[in-house]
Amino acid sequence: MIYNVGTRRYRVSTPLDASSPSSTERFCAKNSFQGSQTTKTHRITITIARALHKYLIGRQGSTLSSIREASHCKVTVPRENSKSDTVELEGSEGEIQKARDLIDKVVKENLQKVPYTHFLSLPISDLDVQRKISEFQRDIHGEYFKSLSDTSFNAPASMHVTIGMLRLLTTSEIKGAVKLLKSLHQEVYDLLGTRSLVVKVGNPAAMEANPSKARIIYLNLEDFEDAQRLEKVCGLVRSRFTDAGLIDEVRPLKIHATIMRAAQDSPTTADEPSQAADDRRRDVRVNAVPMLRRYGELSFGACKLGQIQIAKRFHFTDTGAYDSEGAILLP
Known part of the structure; x- marks a missing residue:
C-alpha cells in the first residue's frame, strides 16, 4: 500500500495476495475446522521501520490493543531490545487487511514525527578553507560569543552545503536513495x-532577518564562473529526490554552509550519544551585528566541490567529516 505524506510517497506493504507473496511478506496457511465450516488462517510479516514501532504500540500498549480489538487479528511487534523491523499478523484475509489498514493509518499519522536520519550534501573538503574557517570560529567565539558552548560551532571538516533532509528508516530505503543519486x-x-x-x-x-537576535551564522558560496551552475545542480538533485518522495521539506533551497548555531549545553554525560546530546542543547539568540559589521565581507578563498553525497546525521569519520552512504563524483 502506498500513501502520501506531504510530497513523500511511503510504502508499508504490498496488497494482500495469498497466492503470490512478496519478499517482505510470507503467507503460512493452515486449516482449522469448526463444525462443517473451514476457516483459512494466514500468517504474514510486514516491514515497519523500528523508529515507528513505539507509535504502533502506543502508551502502555493502547494503540496496539485497539488495532487488535478492531481487526480481531493477532498482531505481534518485536520486543523493544530487538533489532527486527518485521511485524507479524495472523488471522483471516479480512482480519489481516483490516489490521494493515489500521497500521498504515498509524504510520501515516506519525511518520513526520521521526527525526531526519540523513541529508543530501556537497562537502567542503578543501583543507586550507577548513583551516581558515576554524581560525575564524575561534576568533569570533572569543571576541563576540563567549557565552556560547563549543558545540555551537560546526567542525570545519563537517562543513557542507545541504541540498535536502532525508528520512531513511530502513536498509532498503537507504539503498534506494543511493541508487537514485547514482542514477543522476x-x-x-x-x-x-x-x-x-x-x-x-x-x-x-x-x-x-534581525541579526541582533541571531541563532545561525552561515557562509555564502558562489560559483567562480557562473553562480547559477551550483544552484542548478542542487535544484536538479533536490527535485528528483522530492519527486521520488524522499524529500518532504517545503522550505525553499538556500545555498549556504552553516558555521554556527548559537546554543548553550545542558548537563550531559561523557558517553551520551551525539544525537541525544544535540537534543539537549538549549538554543539561544545572540547579537551578531558587531561581528558582521567587521567580518561581513571576509573571504575564505576558493574550493572545489568534488562530490554530492548522502550523509548520515550524527555519524562521523575519524577526520570529522560526515559518514557517507554513497556519492557521485563531480568533474
Whole structure:
C-alpha cells in the first residue's frame, strides 16, 4: 500500500495476495475446522521501520490493543531490545487487511514525527578553507560569543552545503536513495560539462532577518564562473529526490554552509550519544551585528566541490567529516 505524506510517497506493504507473496511478506496457511465450516488462517510479516514501532504500540500498549480489538487479528511487534523491523499478523484475509489498514493509518499519522536520519550534501573538503574557517570560529567565539558552548560551532571538516533532509528508516530505503543519486550522475554532468565546480566561500551572514537576535551564522558560496551552475545542480538533485518522495521539506533551497548555531549545553554525560546530546542543547539568540559589521565581507578563498553525497546525521569519520552512504563524483 502506498500513501502520501506531504510530497513523500511511503510504502508499508504490498496488497494482500495469498497466492503470490512478496519478499517482505510470507503467507503460512493452515486449516482449522469448526463444525462443517473451514476457516483459512494466514500468517504474514510486514516491514515497519523500528523508529515507528513505539507509535504502533502506543502508551502502555493502547494503540496496539485497539488495532487488535478492531481487526480481531493477532498482531505481534518485536520486543523493544530487538533489532527486527518485521511485524507479524495472523488471522483471516479480512482480519489481516483490516489490521494493515489500521497500521498504515498509524504510520501515516506519525511518520513526520521521526527525526531526519540523513541529508543530501556537497562537502567542503578543501583543507586550507577548513583551516581558515576554524581560525575564524575561534576568533569570533572569543571576541563576540563567549557565552556560547563549543558545540555551537560546526567542525570545519563537517562543513557542507545541504541540498535536502532525508528520512531513511530502513536498509532498503537507504539503498534506494543511493541508487537514485547514482542514477543522476549523467544529468549532473550534462549541467556542469567538464568544468569543475569551484566556488568562493565567505561573506558571513545571519540566517535571521534581525541579526541582533541571531541563532545561525552561515557562509555564502558562489560559483567562480557562473553562480547559477551550483544552484542548478542542487535544484536538479533536490527535485528528483522530492519527486521520488524522499524529500518532504517545503522550505525553499538556500545555498549556504552553516558555521554556527548559537546554543548553550545542558548537563550531559561523557558517553551520551551525539544525537541525544544535540537534543539537549538549549538554543539561544545572540547579537551578531558587531561581528558582521567587521567580518561581513571576509573571504575564505576558493574550493572545489568534488562530490554530492548522502550523509548520515550524527555519524562521523575519524577526520570529522560526515559518514557517507554513497556519492557521485563531480568533474
